[in-house]
Amino acid sequence: xxxxxxxxxxxxxxxxxxxxxxxxxxxxxxxxxxxxxxxxxxxxxxxxxxxxxxxxxxxxxxxxxxxxxxxxxxxxxxxxxxxxxxxxxxxxxxxxxxxx
Numbered sequence: 001x002x003x004x005x006x007x008x009x010x011x012x013x014x015x016x017x018x019x020x021x022x023x024x025x026x027x028x029x030x031x032x033x034x035x036x037x038x039x040x041x042x043x044x045x046x047x048x049x050x051x052x053x054x055x056x057x058x059x060x061x062x063x064x065x066x067x068x069x070x071x072x073x074x075x076x077x078x079x080x081x082x083x084x085x086x087x088x089x090x091x092x093x094x095x096x097x098x099x100x
Contacts (some may be wrong), residue, residue, distance in 0.1 A: 018059075018063070019088075021056065021059075022048075022052060022056075023045060023048050023052060023053060023056050024056055024060070025088065026044075026045040026046070026048075027041060027045060027053075027056055027057065027060065027066075028060075028065070028077070028081065028084065028085045028088065029045075029085070030044035030045050031066065031075055031076065031077055031081070031085075032077060032082070032085045032089075035075075036074040036075055036076060037072075037073060037074055037075070038053070038054075038057070038073065038075075041053070041057070041075065057075065060081070061075075064078050064080050064081075065077070065078060065080055065081035065084060066078060066081055067081075
């Protein structure tokens with residue numbers, strides 16, 4: 001049986017569980033950079049497995065991080081998703097500065 005890592009803060013636990021899933025960070029970056037259809041996102045992130053990508057997109061929509069325009073099946077960041085993406089970009093820039 002595989003055990004999931006645990007931390008004391010339930011908010012951190014929830015966030016780390018989401019961000020630790022395969023392709024989530026790359027999906028957020030792709031949509032933030034303008035990719036909007038399933039095919040564009042898949043191409044942008046490196047040809048992810050169709051089922052996994054579908055599952056991740058569905059989960060991100062259900063959490064309110066992505067919005068899906070039903071008629072044309074385009075994804076955009078919600079206000080929450082945009083805020084999360086910007087914070088992750090800031091974190092990445094901070095990390096890059098530490099590596100100099």
